[in-house]
Structure formats: structure tokens, C-alpha cells
Amino acid sequence: MSRKARKIWGTVLFHVIICLIGIIMIYPLIWMFFSSFKESSKVMTTVGQLIPDKWDIQNYINGWAGFGGTTFATFFKNSFIVTILSVIGNIIASAMAAYGFTRIRFKGRNFFFICMIITMMVPSQVLVVPQYLIFHGLGWVNTFLPLIVPEWGGRAFFIFMIMQFMAGIPKDLDEAAEIDGCGKIKLFTNIILPLIVPALATSAIFGFYWKWDDFMGSLLYLNSPDKYTVSIALKLFSDPTSVTDYGAMFAMCVLSLLPVIILFLFTQKYIVEGIATQGLKG
Amino acid sequence: MGNRSSNTAGNGRGLSKNARNNLLGYFFIGPWLIMFLAFTVVPFFASLVLSFCDYNMLSAPTFVGWDNYVKLFTEDRLFTKSLLITLKFVFISIPLRLIFALIVAMILNRDSKMVPIYRVVYYLPSILGGSVAVSVLWRYVFAKEGVFNQFLNLIGIPCNISWISNKDTALWCIILLFIWQFGSPMLIFLAGLKQIPKTYYEAASIDGAGKVVTFFRITLPLLSPIFFFNLVMQMIGGFMVFSQAMIITDGGPLNNTMVYALYLYKQAFGYYKMGYGCAMAWILMIIIGFFTLLVFKSSSAWVFYENQISEGNGKKKRKRGGKKA
Numbered sequence: 297m298s299r300k301a302r303k304i305w306g307t308v309l310f311h312v313i314i315c316l317i318g319i320i321m322i323y324p325l326i327w328m329f330f331s332s333f334k335e336s337s338k339v340m341t342t343v344g345q346l347i348p349d350k351w352d353i354q355n356y357i358n359g360w361a362g363f364g365g366t367t368f369a370t371f372f373k374n375s376f377i378v379t380i381l382s383v384i385g386n387i388i389a390s391a392m393a394a395y396g397f398t399r400i401r402f403k404g405r406n407f408f409f410i411c412m413i414i415t416m417m418v419p420s421q422v423l424v425v426p427q428y429l430i431f432h433g434l435g436w437v438n439t440f441l442p443l444i445v446p447e448w449g450g451r452a453f454f455i456f457m458i459m460q461f462m463a464g465i466p467k468d469l470d471e472a473a474e475i476d477g478c479g480k481i482k483l484f485t486n487i488i489l490p491l492i493v494p495a496l497a498t499s500a501i502f503g504f505y506w507k508w509d510d511f512m513g514s515l516l517y518l519n520s521p522d523k524y525t526v527s528i529a530l531k532l533f534s535d536p537t538s539v540t541d542y543g544a545m546f547a548m549c550v551l552s553l554l555p556v557i558i559l560f561l562f563t564q565k566y567i568v569e570g571i572a573t574q575g576l577k578g
Numbered sequence: 579m580g581n582r583s584s585n586t587a588g589n590g591r592g593l594s595k596n597a598r599n600n601l602l603g604y605f606f607i608g609p610w611l612i613m614f615l616a617f618t619v620v621p622f623f624a625s626l627v628l629s630f631c632d633y634n635m636l637s638a639p640t641f642v643g644w645d646n647y648v649k650l651f652t653e654d655r656l657f658t659k660s661l662l663i664t665l666k667f668v669f670i671s672i673p674l675r676l677i678f679a680l681i682v683a684m685i686l687n688r689d690s691k692m693v694p695i696y697r698v699v700y701y702l703p704s705i706l707g708g709s710v711a712v713s714v715l716w717r718y719v720f721a722k723e724g725v726f727n728q729f730l731n732l733i734g735i736p737c738n739i740s741w742i743s744n745k746d747t748a749l750w751c752i753i754l755l756f757i758w759q760f761g762s763p764m765l766i767f768l769a770g771l772k773q774i775p776k777t778y779y780e781a782a783s784i785d786g787a788g789k790v791v792t793f794f795r796i797t798l799p800l801l802s803p804i805f806f807f808n809l810v811m812q813m814i815g816g817f818m819v820f821s822q823a824m825i826i827t828d829g830g831p832l833n834n835t836m837v838y839a840l841y842l843y844k845q846a847f848g849y850y851k852m853g854y855g856c857a858m859a860w861i862l863m864i865i866i867g868f869f870t871l872l873v874f875k876s877s878s879a880w881v882f883y884e885n886q887i888s889e890g891n892g893k894k895k896r897k898r899g900g901k902k903a
Contacts, residue, residue: 311692314685318699321758323729324719325706340718344728389609402603408611415618419818419866421842421859425628425852426621432635449613480602509708511821516847527710531825534714542718549711560705564698571765 325553332356332550336543356551359544363533366521368548371529375508376555378440378525382447383503387496390450394458394492395484399470416452420512428516442517443510443525447503454499461495462488498570501563508556526552629856639853646857656833657858660841661865667749667837668816671756676808679760680801683767684793697765704761713755713825717742720751745834748827752835755822763808770804771797799882806881810873817866838862 327346331339332355334348360368396402397409431442465488473483489496514528521529530552534545560567593601604611629646633639650657682700686693706712719725720741730737741747774797782792820839823829829836829844842862846855 307690310685310688310690314682314692314696317682318696320729321703322699324715324725325702325712327719327725328711328715340721340723343723343725344732385609389613392606392608393610396603396606400599400603400606402600405603408607408614411614412610415614417814417866417870418618418622419814419859419863421818421839422625422856422863423618423621425846425856425859426624427617428847429624429635429852430617430621446613446617449610449617455610481605484606505705506708509710511710511825530710530714534717536717545714549714552711553706553709556705556709557702560702564701565694568694568697568701568765571762571769 328546329550332543332546334543336541339542339546355541355543355547358541359533359548359551362521362529364521366524366529368526368529368551370522371524371526372551374440374523375525375527378443379504379507381440381444382507383500385444385448386450386454386503387500388450389448390454390458390499391489391492391496392484393450393455394462395488397455398459398462399467399484399488400480412452412455416456424512424516431517437517438519438523439517440523443507443513447507451499451503454503457499458492458495461492465491494570497563498567501559501567504559505556625856625859628853629860631853633852634850635852636850642853646854647861649854650857650861656836656841659833660836660838663749663834663836664817664819664838667753667756667819668813671753672809672812672816674753675757675760675812676763676805678757679763680767680805682760683764683771684797686764686768687771697768700764701761704759707755707759708821710821710825713822716751716755716822717826720747742827743831745831748831748835752819752822752826752837755826756816756819763812766804766808767801770801774800802881803883806873806877810870813869813873814866817862817869 327343330346330348333351333353334342334355335350335352336355336358338348362368362371393412397405397412427442427446428437431437434441436442436445469487470483473487474480478487509527510525511527511531514525515531518524518528524532530548533539533548539545628639630641630643631639632642632645686696686700703712722738722740724741726741727737727739739747741751778796778800779792782796787795818839819837820843823835823837823840824843827835829840838858839862842855842858845851845858
């Protein structure tokens, strides 16, 4: 075989293998999507047939009705409230802490920085029981507060990421601004903050993914249907001992993934490119 | 300089520069510090104390000494079982995920207009994998009539078992869900591969080194720091697997997927044995700490840092890694 022919074959083989693995990987998701439009009774009997005979949105209507008199509109509203309030607080606190750790020399800085790094290593299981007792004592159980308030301290992972980003901003900039009479707070809000927007956006996107999917928190702290977030509602909605309406279940699964998928599609270029070139953990 | 110091005095309301910096520092790390003290430091030590107590939330905690720990290791058969299941889970799923990530990253490491699209497709499961929806989906993919059996039938393997409710295969379904999310380490490996200078490979090929030799002598050593970092982080995450096990199998069949965190949850919040749960959590932390330390200690033998050969190059790389465009 000539060199050129071999190269073409190599390229073809590459695309075939990669496409094949890719299709196998996302096939379950595709199957779920198509199944959600099938007649509910046919979902598990026509598994081999991907495309539904008749496209039907009845599953979405049935599923949206929810359970216990609460519709999925409430669950989605709750999830959005929890996620958005958490992420905003989280990003503000993370940016502030990152600035404090990188740009201000204060007593105890190194000690607390090491503390922060250690928190990344502590398994959440160690903290979960006392945290529950604290929130129980505060009377916060069955409110959104236990899911939101702790996030207002920022996350070590985000703080660390923003710090790394800030390390790329020359310190001369700070000095120049300070000589011009700019205080540290003004320097942070007017100069540093606009420069670290990419790091903040990355943190916000991952913060959204993680909070939207958070199951443990909702499971522990929310116990009445009007407070449920999507993740816990979906878990109860699809309880294997009681579920009969597979179509509605898949329909709600698809809807629950939509915010994440939409966000991902809008930011994928940025996120995937970011990780692929910088190698930050995602 | 004079201008600056007069400024300091003006802004700081008479405080010295050091005092003002201390104040500002704590102002900026304040939100983090308050939450850290309230929801990490206090629970951390409370958990340690509680692990030596009997506490069911109804009556006051009573100190029982080492009882919880002794009970765990001597009487609680399910504890030992859940620990072994978790070890099996971690040491199968995490290496396989990383190896698979590396293989796909190596295949994808070429110039093609399609690569960005492939990257997105491969990364998608990592984004969605933690959700309840995917866990629910998984239950039906590996059900008796599920997609997986259909696929096996299609390629000529007749199969009619329910992978989820079979006691030998149930754990493998969850392992597979973890391997499925290989996208994020894959992207990181891809970034690492891109940073290996092409000249290394050129030099090797001039010396007559084959593909296999190049892989083991150049690619693997240069990727080992990234591999190491991922191994540590993913291992810690693997030990804490919870929601997938709860949603897909809820520990069954016959407790064969009762992973550690799930058993801990059931003890603490199912039976309200808070002290017992805390003791389990501390054992988990010690186990995680032990394996993390083991990986760290062994790393000098297998992790290769580039600045061992060329200080300048390594430095340049780290600088680039820290910045984000």
C-alpha cells in the first residue's frame, strides 16, 4: 500500500472507531429521549425500536403533574431558587477569598490557606451528621437554607482555581493602582474582578452543574413535596417499587437534564476548550 | 513613596499598614472563614466526639468510649462487607476509567476538524453522570428488557438476565456508570499530550524507537504527574460514591452494592444511630487518608517530573498551566 493510501485508511479508521465508541456511549441518553415520546406501555416492550411509531407528548403532560398534588413546576422552581442563590453566593465568596489569599499579606494567611486546601481532602461524610444536627437545631430542616447558606462561604476548589487565575495578573497593576490612591476594596471591585471573569464563569458553570444535580442535600433536608428539588422529586417519582408510567418517568428525566445540557451546549466551547488546553480538573 | 504613605494614613484612619492589611485580609476571606468555622471546623470535631457516643437525637448523647468502633469491627458483618465492596468498586472503576480516558485521549490526539465535536460528545457523560436522571436511566438500561441486553442480542450474544437484580453483576453496573464518565480525565490527558514537545517523538523515531517503546518511554512518563493527580482526586471521589448506588440498586440485591457511604447514611439517618455513623465516617477518612498517603509515597517511584531533566521547560509549562485564556 502506498503511504498516502495508508494515511487515508488510518484517518477513516480513526473516525469510524471514535464515532462507534461515541454512539455506544451516548446511546442510552438517545434512547431515553426517544422513549419519552413513545406510548408509555410500549417503552419497555419496544426497546429494540428506537424511533417511536407515533410522537406523543402525553408523557410530558402526565409527568409534569408530579405527585402528592405538587407539579414539576414547583420542583423546577425550587431547584432554580436553590441553585442560583447558591451559585451567586458561592462565586462572590470564592472571588473574595481568592483575592484575600493572593493579594493581601495578613497574619494567619498561610495557616488558613492550608486549612482550605485540607478541606478538599475531608470526606463530606465526616461532616454530614453534625451539620444535620446544627441545621436541625437552627430549625432549618425542610427549608432551602441548609442547601444555600453553606455555599455562601465559597468552595475550596473554586477558590483555588480563581487563585491560580489571579496569579497570572501582574502585581504591578495593584501597585500602580495603589499609588494612584486606589484602596484594596476598590482595586478588587474595579480592577481585579473584571479581569477574572473567565475564572468566575467557569466556577459558576461547574457550580450550577453540581448544585443542580445535588441529591444528598435534598434527601437530607427537604421532606415535604412543596419543598422538593428536581433531583429528590425525580428519585421518588421513579421509585422502582411504585413506578408504572415509564413514559412519564423518562419524560421528566429528560426535562431534568435540559438545564444542564442547554448550559453545556452554550458554554461547551469555552469549558471543553479550557480544560483541553489548560488541563484544569472538571 | 511619600505620596503612598500619606495615602495609607488617609485611608486607614490612622491604622498602620500591617493592621490595615490584617483587617482587609480577614474582610476578604471573611465569608469563607465564617462558613469554614461553622460548617467544617465545628462539625469536624463534633463528629469525632460523637463517634465515641451513642446518640439517636431523642435523648442526650451518652459517652460509650470505643464501643462504636469495636462493634463495627467485631459484630457488624455488613460493615465489613460494605467496606470490601467499596474497595472493590474504587480499585476497579477508577483505574479503568483512567486507562480508558488515556486510550481515548491518545486516539483523539491528532489534527482533525472533527476532534472538537468528539471531545464534546465524550465529555457529555461527565457532565450528566452525577444526576438522578442518569441513575434512573441506568436502571432501565441494564434491566431484563433493557438496552444492554438488546445490544448483546444484536451482536449475537443471547442474554436475558437482569443485570441490576443479579447479585454478581449489580455492582458492575455501577462500576460501568463510573467508567462511562471518563470524559473529564480524558480532556485533562489530552491537554497533557498536547504539551509534550513533538521533538521528543522525532528524536525517538530517528533513534529507531517503535510506537510501543515511545509510549512507555516518552508518553507515559511525561503524563504520569497528570495521571497521579487524577488518581488521587478520583480515588477520593470514588470512596464517597453514594447517590448512584442508592438510586440504581439501593444497596441490593442481598446488600451486594451496599457501598460504604450508603451504609453510613442508612445507619445515621435510617436508624438514627448518629454516633455509629460518625464512627464509620472517621474510619472512612482514615482509609482515604491511608490510600492517599500510599499513592503519594509510591509516587516517587512512578511519577516522573519533567524538570528532573530540564528545569527551564518544566517551569515554563507550569506557568502556562496556571494561566487561563
